[in-house]
Amino acid sequence: xxxxxxxxxxxxxxxxxxxxxxxxxxxxxxxxxxxxxxxxxxxxxxxxxxxxxxxxxxxxxxxxxxxxxxxxxxxxxxxxxxxxxxxxxxxxxxxxxxxxxxxxxxxxxxxxxxxxxxxxxxxxxxxxxxxxxxxxxxxxxxxxxxxxxxxxxxxxxxxxxxxxxxxxxxxxxxxxxxxxxxxxxxxxxxxxxxxxxxxxxxxxxxxxxxxxxxxxxxxxxxxxxxxxxxxxxxxxxxxxxxxxxxxxxxx
Numbered sequence: 001x002x003x004x005x006x007x008x009x010x011x012x013x014x015x016x017x018x019x020x021x022x023x024x025x026x027x028x029x030x031x032x033x034x035x036x037x038x039x040x041x042x043x044x045x046x047x048x049x050x051x052x053x054x055x056x057x058x059x060x061x062x063x064x065x066x067x068x069x070x071x072x073x074x075x076x077x078x079x080x081x082x083x084x085x086x087x088x089x090x091x092x093x094x095x096x097x098x099x100x101x102x103x104x105x106x107x108x109x110x111x112x113x114x115x116x117x118x119x120x121x122x123x124x125x126x127x128x129x130x131x132x133x134x135x136x137x138x139x140x141x142x143x144x145x146x147x148x149x150x151x152x153x154x155x156x157x158x159x160x161x162x163x164x165x166x167x168x169x170x171x172x173x174x175x176x177x178x179x180x181x182x183x184x185x186x187x188x189x190x191x192x193x194x195x196x197x198x199x200x201x202x203x204x205x206x207x208x209x210x211x212x213x214x215x216x217x218x219x220x221x222x223x224x225x226x227x228x229x230x231x232x233x234x235x236x237x238x239x240x241x242x243x244x245x246x247x248x249x250x251x
Contacts, residue, residue, distance in 0.1 A: 005177035007051040013183030014207030027071040032209035043213045045124040059133035080110045093121030098132030134193035141167035178223045182208045200226045
């Protein structure tokens with residue numbers, strides 16, 4: 001039986017479908033999704049979750065129409081401006097993960113300001129994955145490790161999973177315990193591929209703008225029923241093959 005997950009990661013899916021079902025433009029769905037992000041961050045802080053990572057904009061999202069991309073970053077900037085005072089007041093640390101060289105300069109400045117001003121927050125670490133891709137993250141970690149090996153700073157034979165884990169998780173955040181995806185789809189969509197290898201996965205048909213405290217509680221309650229063995233089993237669960245003597249029994 002598990003307790004409250006230390007780290008929850010969420011693939012926020014369904015904004016566009018939520019808007020279309022109501023005959024609204026897609027940007028209204030994204031605006032409603034920003035409200036859901038705010039509610040969820042508050043609820044996680046109230047429940048004692050230490051880290052919340054939200055998949056806000058994937059590296060593949062650049063393929064969307066230019067107008068929609070502009071609206072997404074405009075909403076991000078509006079959200080950061082509006083929420084920064086509350087983040088500071090509530091002791092929430094904000095940070096962004098992903099590339100920064102392709103996002104609008106105005107967005108980048110606001111992200112860096114929020115990171116700087118909330119750096120001492122202890123109640124919740126709110127992370128936004130922006131221009132993020134799991135495969136690219138792993139490839140970039142591999143490039144850094146290869147550069148260290150080429151310079152003689154690292155022996156190739158000494159490269160382990162822990163080496164990669166340190167390079168990928170350079171901000172010291174623990175791997176997610178629980179990954180939630182809203183909107184009914186059941187795939188990872190290139191999100192935190194390394195980090196979620198042992199996360200508990202929870203898929204819900206609820207569209208992201210409708211996701212609220214009861215939905216979060218349902219996901220956490222489901223998580224609490226899971227048995228996390230990390231590939232191991234207890235000795236009592238293993239039966240001897242037919243016709244074989246029981247282990248530890250002398251003849």
